[in-house]
Each structure stands twice: as C-alpha cells, then as structure tokens.
Amino acid sequence: MTIRGKAHIAGAYEHPDRKIPDKSVAQVHAEVALGALADAGLTLDDVDAYFCAADAPGFGPISMADYLGLKHLSYLDSTETGGSSYLVHVGHAAAAIAAGKCRVALITLAGLPRSRPMPRAAQATAPEAGFESVFGPTTVAMYALAARRHMHEYGTTSAQLAAIKVAASQHAQHNPNAMLPNPVTVEEVLDSPIISDPLHRLDCCVITDGGGALVVVAPEVAARLRRQTVQVLGHGEAPRHAMNGRIDLTYTGAVWSGPRAFEEAGVTPADMDYASIYDSFTITVLETLEDLGFCEKGKGGAFVADGSLLAPHGRLPFNTDGGGLCNNHPMNRGGMTKVIEAVRQLRGEAHPAVQVPDCELALAHGTGGSIATRVGSATLILGREDA
Amino acid sequence: MTAIAPQPLVTPAPPVNPETEPFWAATAEGRLLVKRCDDCSSLIWYPRAICPECGSMRTDWLQVSGRGRVYSYTVNHRGEGPYQGSPPYVLAYVELDEGPRMMTNIVETDGQNLAVGLPVEVVFHDTGEGNALPRFRPLRT
Numbered sequence: 001m002t003i004r005g006k007a008h009i010a011g012a013y014e015h016p017d018r019k020i021p022d023k024s025v026a027q028v029h030a031e032v033a034l035g036a037l038a039d040a041g042l043t044l045d046d047v048d049a050y051f052c053a054a055d056a057p058g059f060g061p062i063s064m065a066d067y068l069g070l071k072h073l074s075y076l077d078s079t080e081t082g083g084s085s086y087l088v089h090v091g092h093a094a095a096a097i098a099a100g101k102c103r104v105a106l107i108t109l110a111g112l113p114r115s116r117p118m119p120r121a122a123q124a125t126a127p128e129a130g131f132e133s134v135f136g137p138t139t140v141a142m143y144a145l146a147a148r149r150h151m152h153e154y155g156t157t158s159a160q161l162a163a164i165k166v167a168a169s170q171h172a173q174h175n176p177n178a179m180l181p182n183p184v185t186v187e188e189v190l191d192s193p194i195i196s197d198p199l200h201r202l203d204c205c206v207i208t209d210g211g212g213a214l215v216v217v218a219p220e221v222a223a224r225l226r227r228q229t230v231q232v233l234g235h236g237e238a239p240r241h242a243m244n245g246r247i248d249l250t251y252t253g254a255v256w257s258g259p260r261a262f263e264e265a266g267v268t269p270a271d272m273d274y275a276s277i278y279d280s281f282t283i284t285v286l287e288t289l290e291d292l293g294f295c296e297k298g299k300g301g302a303f304v305a306d307g308s309l310l311a312p313h314g315r316l317p318f319n320t321d322g323g324g325l326c327n328n329h330p331m332n333r334g335g336m337t338k339v340i341e342a343v344r345q346l347r348g349e350a351h352p353a354v355q356v357p358d359c360e361l362a363l364a365h366g367t368g369g370s371i372a373t374r375v376g377s378a379t380l381i382l383g384r385e386d387a
Numbered sequence: 388m389t390a391i392a393p394q395p396l397v398t399p400a401p402p403v404n405p406e407t408e409p410f411w412a413a414t415a416e417g418r419l420l421v422k423r424c425d426d427c428s429s430l431i432w433y434p435r436a437i438c439p440e441c442g443s444m445r446t447d448w449l450q451v452s453g454r455g456r457v458y459s460y461t462v463n464h465r466g467e468g469p470y471q472g473s474p475p476y477v478l479a480y481v482e483l484d485e486g487p488r489m490m491t492n493i494v495e496t497d498g499q500n501l502a503v504g505l506p507v508e509v510v511f512h513d514t515g516e517g518n519a520l521p522r523f524r525p526l527r528t
Contacts, residue, residue: 130401130411131433132490134520136463136470141478144461152459152503196463196478244439245432245487247480249459 002264007094008222008229009382011040011215012343014321014336018179018328020209021115025057026067028110028211033068036213041225042104044068047215049075049102051093053085055111055331064108075102081237081376082368083278083333085109086214088378090339091235093216103218110211111331128242128374139332140204140281142370144196146249147283151198153250153298158198160301161282162189165202165325167309168279172322174351179206180326203282205323210330212340222385230346233267233361234381236260241374252284252367253377254291261363262293265381269293272381273359274345275316276338278367279323287372288365289316292379311354320345320354335366339380346384360387391462391475391498399469400516409448410434411518419509419521421487423449432487453509454526455483460493460501481507481523495524 013035020028029052037043047070056064060078075096079088086109093105124133150156166186172178184202192202222229238256262268269292277292279285286300294316295303311317321327321341324334342362344350361383368376403411413420422431424438425445431438438446460479463470470476477493493507506526511519 124402127435128433130403130407133468134399134401135478135490135492135522136397136466136468136473136476137478137490138463138465138467138470140465141461141463144463145459145478145480148461148503149459193464194462195465196461198461242433245430245489247458247488249480 001098003091003094003098003235004233004264004266005231006098006219007216007232008219009090009214009232009343010217010222010225010227010229011036011042012340013039014212014328014340015110015210015330016177018177018208018210019114020112025110025112026064028112029056029064029108030068032110032211032213033106033108036215037106039227040215040217041227042215044070045072046104047106048072049093049096049105051077051089051105051107053078053109054080055109055333075105081378083280084335084366084368084376084378085333086336087339087364087366087380088237088376090214090216090232090380091237091378094232094235097216097218103221105216107214107216108211109213109331109333109336111333112209113332114207114209138196139370140199141196142373143281143283144199146287146371147198149249150283150287154301156286156301158190159186160305161203161286162186163305164279164282164285164309165189168319168323168325171311171320171354172326174353175322175327178322178327179208199281199283205280205325205329205334207332208328208330210328212330212336214336214339228347229385230343231383231385231387232380233383234261234263234265235379236264237376237378239376240372247373249372250287252287252291252372253375254288254365254379257377257379258292261379261381267361267381271361272316272363274320274342274356274362275318276342276362276364277318278334278338278365279319279325280334280367282325284367284371288367292363292365312356317354317356320350335368335378338364338366342382346382360384391477391496396476396492396494397469397473398512398514398520400514401518403518406436407434414511414519414521415517417511418450419453420448421451421485422446430485430487432489451483451485455481455507455523457493457501457503457505457507458482458488459503462498477501492522493524494522500525
C-alpha cells in the first residue's frame with residue numbers, strides 16, 4: 001500500500017506573530033487550528049483526527065482535544081520527534097486516511113519560547129543522560145560538533161555555511177512577518193559572535209513565539225472544497241541514533257527518509273521545483289541537501305555557495321519564507337513552517353518575488369533532535385493539486 | 388581559533404541508577420569502563436544492560452585504556468544548566484583506542500592545540516558525590 005495521492009493538505013496556517021506575551025500556549029494552538037480550518041473551508045466539527053507533539057500542553061493529544069472541543073475524534077497521534085514531528089504527522093495522517101480510519105486530520109503546533117524562556121530541562125531520565133548531559137552539550141554545541149567534523153572530512157568552510165544564511169535572508173526580506181527581514185552578507189555572518197565554534201550567531205535559527213497548523217483530508221473531502229489543495233505524494237521517516245558508539249556526525253536520517261519518500265512518490269531529487277529544508281542551523285541545511293541527494297556527499301559547500309538556493313531561479317529554491325534562520329522557528333520546532341511554505345509554493349501563493357514559476361513538485365524535510373546523534377528525520381513529497 | 392583560559396570546569400554529578408552504578412563507582416578509582424557483550428563480544432557504549440548489536444542481556448564490564456583521539460570538538464561559549472555562565476569550554480567526542488566514540492570535555496588546553504585527531508588521555512574530575520567525570524586532556528608524551 002502507498003499513500004501516493006490518497007490524502008491532500010487542504011488547510012495551512014502560520015501564526016503571524018513572533019512575540020506573543022499576552023496569550024497562553026493552548027490559546028495559540030486554538031488560533032492556528034481555526035486558521036488552518038478556515039483556510040480549508042472546514043470547521044472544528046469536521047475534524048475526526050487530531051495530531052500534536054510535545055509542545056501541546058497537557059495530557060498527550062487529549063487535553064488539547066478537550067480544550068478545542070473536538071467531538072468526533074476517531075484517530076489520535078502524538079508522535080514526538082522534535083521539530084520534525086509535524087512532517088511525521090502529515091505522513092501518518094495520510095496513512096490513516098488511506099486506511100479509512102479518518103477523513104479530516106488536524107495537526108497543530110504552538111509555543112512561546114521567546115516570551116517565556118524555558119530552561120532546557122536536562123532529560124535526567126534518558127538512558128544516556130549520565131554519559132552526555134554532565135559534559136554540557138547544548139543544541140548549538142551538538143550541531144557545532146557536526147559542522148567541525150564535516151569541515152574536517154570534506155573541507156567545508158564557514159563562508160559556505162554562511163551562504164545558506166545569506167540566501168535565507170534574501171528571501172526573508174519579502175516576508176513582512178519575518179523576525180529578521182534584513183538581507184545579510186557572508187561577511188556579516190562570519191563577523192557575528194561565535195556561539196559554539198565554528199557556528200556563529202547568524203548560523204543559528206531565530207527563537208520565536210508562534211505556531212502553525214495543517215489540515216489533511218481524504219480526496220473525496222478535497223474534491224468538494226473550493227480551496228486549492230496540495231497532494232501528499234510521498235513520506236519517509238527514519239530515526240538516526242548513536243549506533244552503539246559509532247557516531248558519524250556527517251550525515252542525518254535523511255539518507256533513509258529521503259529515498260523512502262522519493263520512491264513512494266515515484267520521483268527523484270531532480271524533479272523537485274522547490275524544497276523546504278529544515279534549518280535549525282546552517283549545517284543542518286548543508287548535510288540535509290547532501291543526504292537527500294541534491295548534491296554529492298561532501299559537495300554541499302560548493303552547492304550552496306553558488307546561489308543554487310536562491311528563489312525563484314536557483315537550481316533548488318529553498319525556504320522562500322526566510323525559513324527558521326530568518327522568518328520563524330516557533331517553539332524551537334521548524335517542521336510545521338517547512339510544510340506551510342511548501343504548500344504556499346504549490347498553491348502559487350508565495351511572495352511574488354520568490355514564487356517559483358509553475359511550481360508542481362515540492363519537498364519538505366524535518367530534522368528533529370540532535371543532528372546525527374539522536375535525530376528524527378522526516379521527508380514529504382508534495383504535489384500541486386493537478387500534478 | 389577561539390582561545391580558552393585554563394580554568395576549573397564545573398563538574399556536575401551524573402544521575403546514577405542500578406544499571407550504571409558500577410561505571411560510576413569505577414570512576415572514583417580512576418578506571419574507565421565500557422560494557423562488552425558475553426555473546427557477540429561487541430563493545431557497548433554508552434554502558435547498558437542490553438547489547439544493542441545482538442540483543443543479548445548477557446553483558447559485563449570491561450576496563451579500557453583511557454586513550455583515544457578527538458573525533459570532533461567545539462569551544463562552547465553558551466553553556467546551559469550547570470554550565471550556564473561558564474567561561475568557554477570544550478565539548479568533544481573522543482574515539483577511544485578500543486573503538487567507541489564518547490562525549491566528553493577536553494581539558495588542560497588553551498584551545499590553540501585543539502584539532503580533530505589530537506591524541507588524548509582520560510583524567511577524572513571529582514564531582515564531590517563519590518564519583519568523577521571522565522574528561523580528556525592532550526596526551527603527554
């Protein structure tokens with residue numbers, strides 16, 4: 001069985017705000033839920049499946065189902081793979097719809113890490129905790145370790161990583177909601193303070209309040225909606241873990257999730273008109289591009305340095321909303337906005353300055369957790385309604 | 388290259404449970420242990436009761452040399468938790484001579500000699516709670 005063409009994304013909504021000091025997390029979940037349902041032309045009463053991850057307050061998916069007043073749920077999924085959770089949810093929703101378990105799936109994300117900084121609770125109960133947390137790993141430091149090793153093995157440079165941020169900033173200038181709307185240069189990235197070397201502040205994503213939501217529906221539901229929908233053509237997910245001490249920081253789970261998604265969709269990387277690539281850090285993008293097969297392993301630096309990522313006419317226009325690096329990274333989880341911008345591109349609703357002409361096929365990729373150590377990777381292939 | 392000043396590094400006590408207690412007890416004696424599978428002979432890192440190679444629950448402790456090479460490193464300027472406010476410190480993966488790659492800190496370095504591949508040896512930093520953190524310093528020849 002395949003999910004190819006058996007589910008559509010009918011609604012997508014990104015919260016416009018980046019700092020929300022006066023609302024609760026549940027309230028923002030509700031705002032984005034209503035936004036995505038309105039986008040689809042549906043209501044809370046139509047929802048029969050609810051998906052959320054660990055950002056949802058309360059008891060798994062139950063508290064938010066209660067809060068939202070969802071009355072017709074026959075399917076629940078609270079798979080948690082960090083920032084990639086929402087791409088996993090789209091794949092799981094499509095599979096559940098294809099299996100006849102539900103017809104209208106709502107997926108929500110929200111959080112307020114900018115207004116209410118949360119100390120990153122050390123996961124003292126994780127089985128590896130005593131052997132890692134005591135040495136002071138931080139999210140940035142873990143990605144910095146990967147960047148250093150990639151540089152060592154392949155000669156990747158800080159200037160090449162900076163080119164990824166530069167491309168994202170070129171796109172963000174057209175997004176009125178972007179947290180960082182000003183274009184930056186390679187020099188400005190390299191001159192920004194070191195956070196965890198070799199990563200600079202401008203190699204890191206923004207920290208924002210906010211959220212987003214998606215509505216995934218069965219084809220027969222999509223057929224009666226006025227709104228243009230987007231087909232779910234392929235999905236792949238894969239964990240990558242420390243592999244019993246054989247850690248290799250130069251690749252991610254995308255080496256497995258990508259081929260699964262491409263195979264299900266019956267397409268190849270060369271067929272992609274647009275890509276949303278998870279960009280918690282510049283190195284995340286670089287390794288993912290290689291792992292998904294957009295360029296040879298180790299050649300990501302050269303690929304990004306020659307303008308390939310620039311919309312609308314680069315070889316692989318990416319993150320045309322400005323991505324997590326410049327636009328939005330709600331709740332420190334960038335997967336939701338990756339799907340939302342891919343939906344905009346396939347509907348022809350990205351900003352005109354960055355809209356890819358005749359965008360028919362798009363990829364969205366999520367990288368949750370700590371790159372190459374314990375990471376949940378997820379890849380979606382999406383197609384225009386008539387693709 | 389970012390310089391780091393020689394300094395005492397915060398040494399938080401690890402969470403210890405019955406599964407990991409022998410590892411931490413050995414650190415108090417200056418010994419670095421890994422696990423080994425009695426059935427398939429694989430070395431196991433991080434230490435755990437199950438062999439993640441073959442699924443056997445017959446595993447035992449093995450002392451290793453405490454020598455290895457830097458697999459990757461970063462000078463982190465933004466510590467969190469117990470490291471919040473710490474001066475820049477070195478987080479690293481060290482590949483032990485016996486094979487496993489383990490997370491650690493590199494100490495007794497000013498940052499100038501750090502490199503992937505640098506030979507290092509284990510040192511134990513007392514947590515004050517009956518055990519010690521296995522950190523590594525450049526190998527003294």
